[in-house]
Amino acid sequence: MSACRRMLYLVKHRSLLTHVRRNLTTWSPVGAAFNARPHRKLDLFQKNVGLFGVPELSCPAGFQVATEKALKNTEHLVEKAYSSSPGVQTVQCFDQLSDELCKVADLADFIKVAHPDPAFREAAEKTCIEIGTVVEKLNTNVELCKSLKNLLDNPDIVAQLDPDTRRVADLFMFDFEISGIHLDDTLRKEAVALHVKLLDLNNEFLVRSHMPNRIARSAIPEHLHLHFATEGSFIQIGGLHADSPNDLVREIAYRIYLYPNAELMGCLEELLKCRYKLATLVGYESYGHRALKGTMAKTPGYYTSLFFFSHNRDIFIIQTAKDFKMMRDMKKKLSPRHSELMPWDHPYLSGVLRAERYNIEPSLYSPYLSLGSCMEGLNNLFSQLYGVSLMSEQPRAGEVWSEDVRKLAVVHETEGLLGYIYCDFFHRQDKPHQDCHFTIRGGRQCQETGQYQLPVVVLMLSLPHPTKGAPTLLTPGMMENLFHEMGHAMHSMLGRTRYQHVTGTRCATDFAEVPSILMEYFATDYRVISQFARHYETGQPLPESMVARLCESKKVCGAADTQLQIFYAVLDQIYHSKPQNRSTTEILKDMQQKFYGLPYTPNTAWQLRFSHLIGYGAKYYSYLMSRAVASMVWKQCFIEDPLNREMGERYRREMLAHGGAKEPMLMVEGMSNLFCLTLLTVQG
Numbered sequence: 001m002s003a004c005r006r007m008l009y010l011v012k013h014r015s016l017l018t019h020v021r022r023n024l025t026t027w028s029p030v031g032a033a034f035n036a037r038p039h040r041k042l043d044l045f046q047k048n049v050g051l052f053g054v055p056e057l058s059c060p061a062g063f064q065v066a067t068e069k070a071l072k073n074t075e076h077l078v079e080k081a082y083s084s085s086p087g088v089q090t091v092q093c094f095d096q097l098s099d100e101l102c103k104v105a106d107l108a109d110f111i112k113v114a115h116p117d118p119a120f121r122e123a124a125e126k127t128c129i130e131i132g133t134v135v136e137k138l139n140t141n142v143e144l145c146k147s148l149k150n151l152l153d154n155p156d157i158v159a160q161l162d163p164d165t166r167r168v169a170d171l172f173m174f175d176f177e178i179s180g181i182h183l184d185d186t187l188r189k190e191a192v193a194l195h196v197k198l199l200d201l202n203n204e205f206l207v208r209s210h211m212p213n214r215i216a217r218s219a220i221p222e223h224l225h226l227h228f229a230t231e232g233s234f235i236q237i238g239g240l241h242a243d244s245p246n247d248l249v250r251e252i253a254y255r256i257y258l259y260p261n262a263e264l265m266g267c268l269e270e271l272l273k274c275r276y277k278l279a280t281l282v283g284y285e286s287y288g289h290r291a292l293k294g295t296m297a298k299t300p301g302y303y304t305s306l307f308f309f310s311h312n313r314d315i316f317i318i319q320t321a322k323d324f325k326m327m328r329d330m331k332k333k334l335s336p337r338h339s340e341l342m343p344w345d346h347p348y349l350s351g352v353l354r355a356e357r358y359n360i361e362p363s364l365y366s367p368y369l370s371l372g373s374c375m376e377g378l379n380n381l382f383s384q385l386y387g388v389s390l391m392s393e394q395p396r397a398g399e400v401w402s403e404d405v406r407k408l409a410v411v412h413e414t415e416g417l418l419g420y421i422y423c424d425f426f427h428r429q430d431k432p433h434q435d436c437h438f439t440i441r442g443g444r445q446c447q448e449t450g451q452y453q454l455p456v457v458v459l460m461l462s463l464p465h466p467t468k469g470a471p472t473l474l475t476p477g478m479m480e481n482l483f484h485e486m487g488h489a490m491h492s493m494l495g496r497t498r499y500q501h502v503t504g505t506r507c508a509t510d511f512a513e514v515p516s517i518l519m520e521y522f523a524t525d526y527r528v529i530s531q532f533a534r535h536y537e538t539g540q541p542l543p544e545s546m547v548a549r550l551c552e553s554k555k556v557c558g559a560a561d562t563q564l565q566i567f568y569a570v571l572d573q574i575y576h577s578k579p580q581n582r583s584t585t586e587i588l589k590d591m592q593q594k595f596y597g598l599p600y601t602p603n604t605a606w607q608l609r610f611s612h613l614i615g616y617g618a619k620y621y622s623y624l625m626s627r628a629v630a631s632m633v634w635k636q637c638f639i640e641d642p643l644n645r646e647m648g649e650r651y652r653r654e655m656l657a658h659g660g661a662k663e664p665m666l667m668v669e670g671m672s673n674l675f676c677l678t679l680l681t682v683q684g
Contacts, residue, residue, distance in 0.1 A: 002205040004114050011286050019301075021344040024595050027372050027373070027376060027377065028376050028516075029377045029391070029392055030370060030372075030375050030376060030379050030390050030391065030392050030408070031372035031373060031375055031376035031379075033372070033375075033392035033406060034374075034375045034406060034423075034425075034471075034472070035372025035373075035466065035471035035472075035536070036369060036372075036374040036466060036471065037368055037404070037465070037466055038403060038404060038406065046396070046397040047397065047655060048073075048397050048398035049396045049397060049398050049399050050062065050398055050399070051107070051111065051398065051399065051401060052107060052251055052399065052422075052440055052441075052456060053396070053399055053402075054066065054107070055489060056069070056500075057107075058398050060117070060119040060120050060123040061112075061118075061123065062123075063108060063123040063124055063127045064123070064126070066104050066127070066388065067127045067130055067131060068106060070100050070101060070103070070104045070131070071130075071131075071134060072167065073305075074097060074100055074101060074138075075133065075592055077093060078094055078097065078138070078141070078144060079150075080241060081093045081094060081097065081144055081147045082092050082143055082144070082147055084147070084153035084479065084579060086147075086150045086154055086157050087151065087157060087162075088161065088165055089447075089501075090147060090148060090150075090151045090652075091148075091151070091161075091165050091168055091169045091172070092168075092447050092499075093169075093497070094148065094169075094172050094501075094532065095168065095444060095499045095500055095501050096448070097138075097587055098172075098500060098501050099154055099442065099444060099453070099500040099501075101131055101134070101135060102441075102442060102500065103441050104127060105127070105128060105131040105132065105135075106438070106439055106441070106442075107124075107126040107134075107440050107441075108124040108125075108128050108131070109124075109128055109438070110124075110438040110440060110458055111124035111401065111473045112124035112125045112128060113432055114401060114424060114431060114432070114458075114460060115401045116401065116402060116403075116428060116429070116430065116431075119472050120401070128203075129199060129200075129203075132196075132199045133196055133199070135297055136179065136192050136195040136196060136199075137192060139175055139176055139179035139181070140176075140179050140180060140181055140188050140192050140196075142188075145173075145176045145181045148169065148172055148173055148176070149173070151169060151171070151321055151361065152173060161659075163662075164497070164499065164502075164661045164662075165406060165498070165499075166497045167502070167547075167586060167661055167662070167663075168501050168502055168661065171294075171501060171502065171660070172501065174293070174294065176234070177282065177283075178282055178284075178293075179191060179192075179194075179195065179282065179339060180278075180281060180282040182282075182283075183281070183282070187281060188616060189392065190281065191281055191282060192276060193596060194274055194277060194278040194281070195278065196265060197274055198271065198274050198275065198278070201267060201270060201271040201274060202271065202614050204267050205260055205264070205267050205268055205271055205613070205614060206611055206614045207262050207612075208261070208263075208267065209264070209608060209609055209611045210375055210432070210608070210611065211238075212229075212236045212237055212238030212239075212257070213236075213237050213238075213256050213257055213259055213261075213488040214231065214235065214236050214237070215234065215237070215256050216233060216234060216235070216573040217230065217234060217235050218233075219235075220235055220252060221248075222625045224246070224249060224252065225634040226552045227241065227246070227249045233285060235256075237252070237253055237256045237257045238257070239253065239257060239433075240253050240254055240257055240258075240344065240347075240622065241253035242344065242348060243347065243348040243351065244349060245340055245348070247334075247335050247345075250344040250345065251342070251344055253344070254342075254343065254344035254599065254601065255603070255604060257609070258601070258604035258605060258606050258608070258609060259603060259604065259605070260585070260603065260604070260605040261605075262480055264608050265583075265584070265585075265605065265608060268584055268607065268608060268613070269583070269584060270595050271453075271613075272287075272575055272576070272584070273579070274331070275287040275535060275576065275617065276299075276576075276578070276579060277363055278290075285417075285578075286300070286574055286576060286578055286581065287576040287617065287618055288300040288576040288577055288618040290618075291576065291617060291618035291619055292618060292619065294508055295508040295509060295510045295511075295619065295622075295664070296508060296510045296511055296526035296625060296629075296664045296665055296668075297625060300573055300576075300577065300618070301425050316559060316562075316563075318540070318560075318639065319354070319559035320559040320560050320563045320597060321597070322558045322559070323558075323559050323560035324341060324394070324560055324597055324598070325558065326353055326556075327345060327346065327349040327353070327557070327560070328340075328352065330349050330352055330353055330356075331345055331349060331473070333353070334370070340439060341415045341598060342598065342599070342601070343596075343598045343599070343601060345597065346560065350556065350557035350561065350636075352562065353557060354553040354554075354556045354557070355553075356470040356528055357553065357556060358549040358550070358553040358556075359549060360476070360546075360549055360550050360553045362475035362476060362477070364546070365475065365476050365542070365546065365550070365640075366473040366474060366475055367473060367535050367537070367542075368534060368535050368536075369473060369474040369475070369476070369478075369479050369533055369542075370471040370472065370473055370534045370536040371425065371463065371466075371471060371472040371473075371474060371482075371684070373532045373533060373534060373536070374474060374479050374482055374483075374525050374532065374533075375390070376532050377528065377529070377531055377532025377533070378390065378482075378483065380531050380532060381522060381528060381531075381643070382490065384643045384645060384648070385643065385644075385645060385647075385648030385649075385651070386412070386494060386649070386652055387412055387414065387645075388410060388411065388412050388413070388494070389410075389411050389413070389492075390408045390410060390421075390495070391408065391409045391410075391411055392406060392407070392408060392409075393407045393408065393409050393420075394407070395407045397500075400422065401424075402424065402428060404424075404425075404426045404428075404465070405422055405423065405424050405503050406422070406423040406425070406651065407420060407421075407422055407423070408420065408421040408422075408423060410490075410493045415465070417454060418454065418455075418456065418491045418493045418494065419443065419454045419455040419456060419457070419492065420457075421457055421458075421459060421489050421493070422440075422454045422456070422458045422459070424458055424459065424460045424461070425456075425459070425460075425461045425463050425466070425472075426461075426462075426463055426464070426472070427463065427464060429463045431460075431462065432460070432462075433462045433463075434460075434611075435460065435461050435462070435467075435481045435484070435485055436457070436459075436485070437457060437459055437485050437488035437489060437492075437505065437516075438457060438458040438459075438460065439455070439456075439457055439458075439492060439503070439504060439506070440456040440457060440458060441453065441454075441455060442455055442492075442498060442500040442501075442503035442504065442506065443492070443495060443496065443500065443503045444457040444497065444498065444499055444500035444503060445498045445499075448506050452496070455492045455503060457488075457489050457493075457504075459485045459486065459489055460485075461478075461481065461482065461485065463478060470536065471535070471536055473627075476550055479523060479652075480520050482522070482523075483519040483520060483522060483523035484517065484519055484520055484523075485514045485516065486519060487515045487516035487517070487519030487520075488512075488515065488516045489506055489517070489596045490515065491504050491505030491512070491515040491656055491659075492506050493658055494656040494657060495656060495658065495659040496657055497658065497659045497660075498661075502658075502659045502660035502661040503659045503660075504659050505659070506659055506660050507658075507659050507660030507664065508660065508664045509616065509619045509622045510619060510621065510622035510625045510664070511626065511629075511664035511667070511668075512622070512626075513622055513623055513630075514626045514629050514630050514633070514655070514668075515630075515655070515656060516626075517623075517626050517627050517630040517631055518630040518634060518638075521630065521631075521634040521642075522638075522640070522642055524547070524550065524551050524554070525642050526544050526547045526548070527641075527642055527643065528643070528665075529542060529547055529640050530542070530544070532548075533547075549661075560597075562624070563595070563597065565594060565623060565624055566595055566624065567591060567592060567596040568596045568597075568610070568612075568620055569620045569621040569623075569624060570591050570594075571587070571588060571591045571592075571595075571607070572610075572612070572613065572616070572617070572619075572620040572621070573618065573620075573621065574587055574591060575587065575607075575613070575615060576618035584607050585605050585607070587602070588605070588606060588607050620624075629668055632668075632672060633655075633671055633672060635674070636672050637650070637671065638650065650671065651671060654667055654669070654670035654671040655668075655671050657668045
């Protein structure tokens with residue numbers, strides 16, 4: 001290298017070298033990538049590759065271009081499906097058709113909620129509606145259905161299909177059936193109209209259920225104003241403030257945030273009516289029966305008997321009553337003049353009881369749980385269980401929607417690159433506060449290229465940014481959420497399904513949460529935690545006694561916490577059963593009395609904030625059932641050695657690899673060598 005070129009090289013890289021020298025740590029590359037702010041090189045000549053590397057998406061207008069391209073390819077694939085002879089190629093064509101639409105719709109579904117630019121969000125929203133409408137029309141396309149039916153009605157051809165292809169063919173036919181393909185023209189058009197109407201109602205409810213409520217500043221004591229956001233002469237309340245130590249702040253937030261909104265109430269009730277009408281139109285007893293077909297629960301009746309009429313229900317109710325008594329006693333101690341236990345007290349007081357009994361103040365743990373150390377821990381865990389590494393990559397210009405998004409390549413020691421995870425972990429204005437996993441592109445074997453289409457996912461959290469003096473520090477709860485969401489991501493990465501329609505988390509809802517909940521068990525096992533939890537300043541490991549206290553604390557008020565989830569699940573089931581001829585608030589009040597135990601607060605409508613009714617309609621029980629299955633898998637397979645490579649490989653082979661290409665209970669059986677419904681009622 002010439003002296004001149006060497007000088008130019010040193011000038012170009014001086015800032016990077018200086019940064020490295022000033023921040024010498026023992027973090028691995030992936031740990032270091034998350035323990036500091038990203039340092040992006042400014043290159044004015046670098047080409048904008050578009051969001052996720054999709055060239056059209058370098059600007060908002062590109063969504064329309066991408067949509068038109070996908071719809072044009074869709075028309076070609078529909079024609080191909082019409083003309084192809086029945087066989088494996090028919091299912092491959094259907095899957096390619098699904099992939100063509102999903103690659104645009106799923107990406108847009110994420111961008112419409114996450115992109116900081118309103119123009120991008122609006123363009124993505126239009127794409128979601130346009131493609132959603134096309135999908136509903138395809139699901140009632142008689143000629144398209146006939147091409148699949150010709151395959152499934154021929155026993156000789158069906159006998160030659162491999163199990164995955166047969167299942168995917170059945171799933172595509174199920175999509176036709178629940179959309180009303182068997183109806184006459186008039187009723188089929190009605191079904192399409194209901195589907196389209198539900199798309200609008202779902203979106204309206206989802207957006208408005210997260211909007212804040214306002215109240216005049218004069219209606220709230222002045223000394224409490226500082227606890228809430230202000231907007232001119234109004235106080236704006238956008239959440240429940242459940243962790244506030246101030247009783248009155250919690251009560252005000254609860255009453256105002258949950259105050260009924262007539263328009264949103266009308267939206268919810270119309271949504272539930274439309275769902276019921278659509279379900280009965282296509283031949284189901286209720287929307288719940290339609291939604292649960294193909295799940296582990298199978299029917300609403302099975303689910304109810306499994307969780308609420310098991311032999312240990314009475315014991316559970318007694319333990320819940322004990323938990324509520326502990327909370328009442330604590331409230332009397334903290335607030336003698338306001339000692340009645342109310343719904344806004346449950347989250348706060350259960351936390352106080354845990355902290356008091358086991359000294360688990362989050363600030364004691366956070367210094368040991370820097371974001372970088374937790375990512376390092378996940379990397380070590382995946383390496384030991386599956387032979388997989390997380391490798392930080394520099395995004396290209398325009399590839400990400402925010403400068404603080406990190407990109408990870410997931411690489412297997414022998415299989416090579418498995419896919420990509422985009423980590424949108426940090427808080428920003430207008431970003432949803434929910435922790436989520438989004439599939440951007442599903443994995444599949446591409447017959448047209450002979451290559452495997454690598455999966456792409458996004459994990460979205462809302463963590464504090466690192467500062468000049470410290471990296472992002474996580475509470476134990478934040479750390480568990482990170483592990484939970486990474487469980488979803490690895491379900492997508494480790495699956496190697498032939499068909500995109502069943503890739504990764506595209507499986508039964510009550511099975512999709514099993515891998516993520518199982519990760520929570522790893523997140524609280526000292527044998528795992530000890531490998532990464534160390535003080536960000538001193539390097540000292542997190543003491544085992546602190547982890548033990550944290551684990552024991554989870555048992556405090558555990559029955560009451562589960563009872564609350566049961567109440568939510570039952571409410572969801574009742575809303576999606578036959579019409580009750582009473583308001584959603586009256587149903588809420590009744591179910592709260594029967595299945596929770598704390599009194600209903602007049603002039604509140606918690607159901608209007610129950611956004612899970614959209615994505616988990618009739619299936620909110622999935623969290624409880626998945627927790628039961630995850631507990632069983634943990635106790636039978638990992639509790640003795642959570643880092644056992646042989647068991648990790650078995651877990652991937654029996655459960656993660658199949659996505660939705662295999663019956664959920666068959667995967668559970670394959671992993672546990674045991675199929676016992678009564679066992680599920682006593683786990684978790």
